[in-house]
Amino acid sequence: MGYYINVEPGVNLYCEDINPKGEKTIVFLHGWPGSHNLFEYQFNQLPKLGYRCIGLDQRGFGLSDRPFEGYDYNRLSDDVRFVIDTLGLNNVTLVGHSTGGAIAVRYMARHREYGISKLVLCAAAAPSLIRRPYFPYGQTREAVIDIIRGTYHNRPQMLRDFGTIFFYQEVGEPMKDWLFRLGLMAASWATAKIANTWLDEESLFFDLTAINVPTLILHGVHDAVCYFPLGQAQNELIRNSTLVPFLNSGHALFYEEQGKFNLELRKFIET
Template identity: 60%
Template sequence: MGYYVRVEPNVKVYVEDINPEGKKAILFIHGWPANHNLFEYQFDELPKKGYRCIGVDLRGFGNSDKPFRGYSYDVLADDIRKVVEVLNLEDFILAGHSVGGAISIRYMARHNGYGVSKLALFAAAAPSFTKRPDFPYGFTKEEVSKIIEDTYNDRPKMLEGFGDMFFFQYVTKPFSDWFFQLGLQAAGWATAEVATSLRDESLFSDLEKVHVPTLILHGTHDKVCPFPLAVAQKEVIRNSKLVSFEDSGHGLFWEQRHKFNKELIQFIEK
């Protein structure tokens, strides 16, 4: 079931609600620069186990409206709050990949974890996507600025290069083409603006405000959000569990999808 939720007077975001009668709701927030279809291999399986899977396209991406402004972590977290309210979600699992993980953490801090019983972070871009004087992991700000520049100059080529670093395991040409098309469905300006947020924002203090059980899943070969980011999350978030994926890069939800789905289900049922 797909429909739109109005998050601002002139902005609607697309929501795909799979198995709405399921026993437990999981709200999935996708990473940059894709959309909710990134979780296809979870949506194929988790509803079979009786779960309600809700995928949101962030504003500017997928089927959602694409306003020219409004891509800070605060605004994107506020959009999620509106979706939660409209769907009347309670006691749900909030699950975010990459920048979706960063937005999920900002949601927990900014909205005091409204309605969330558990948090799941997949290769999350936190506490910082970029290197800082006291955090030597991730991209340099100059490298992200180059990605933004390339987005405005030749977005298809930028997306192709990003796809090359996304997966650790071999992907077929058809799968690579599918992944590439997910990125093309976004607006160019939204792709650049969210990359700007990734470059400039941080979540060090936000992590301290997460007070629900948290599952951290992260590939050890991740070239986008290096594994030390997951270690930093584990050190700060109380009542958190870190599971490493030894045969995955940034795309662990596909590269080790059976292990990924098993760990997520065990976490939900615990």
């Protein structure tokens, strides 16, 4: 079932709630520039095993409202808090992919892990998506500026280019087209403003050290978006964390090794 949750005047977020009677709840935060549909291959399987799966479309993306403002990590994590409060959720496993992982990290620090018992970061854009003088492992600043420029001047081409680095395995044109269409659903201004957030957001280094709940880090070793050293840094900064490398995946590990992804998620939740 799907419904909208009001998070501020004039802004409603779409939630896909699959198997609402499930005994254990997983909330999924998608990466840029997609929607909850990126987790389709988890939603196909996990509810069969008794899990309640909630896929949230962040503001500006998927089926959610598209305000012109509100795309920093603070506001996006506050949106997650509105959803958790409105639905009365507790003992949740929070799963964040890519930018959704960065939002999850900010949520854990800013909202003091409210309602969350376990955290899963998959190909997460933390502690920094771009390289910095003290963190030489991310994308170049120029590469992100090119994404922003491409969003404003030729967004379809920018999305096509992004699709070429999203997967490590050869997935075929239909899958690339599917990813492309998900990206086109987003507001162009939301797409650009999220990318702009990557340039100046540095507080995630501190946010990671504030996480106390058990944390599972899943990361493709061939990730060409959020490089594998980001996962290693998360593992070093989160005191109660485990890193599981995905040897045959890039940024789309939830699809490229979906069997392993779903199994690792289930094992983590059940322990």
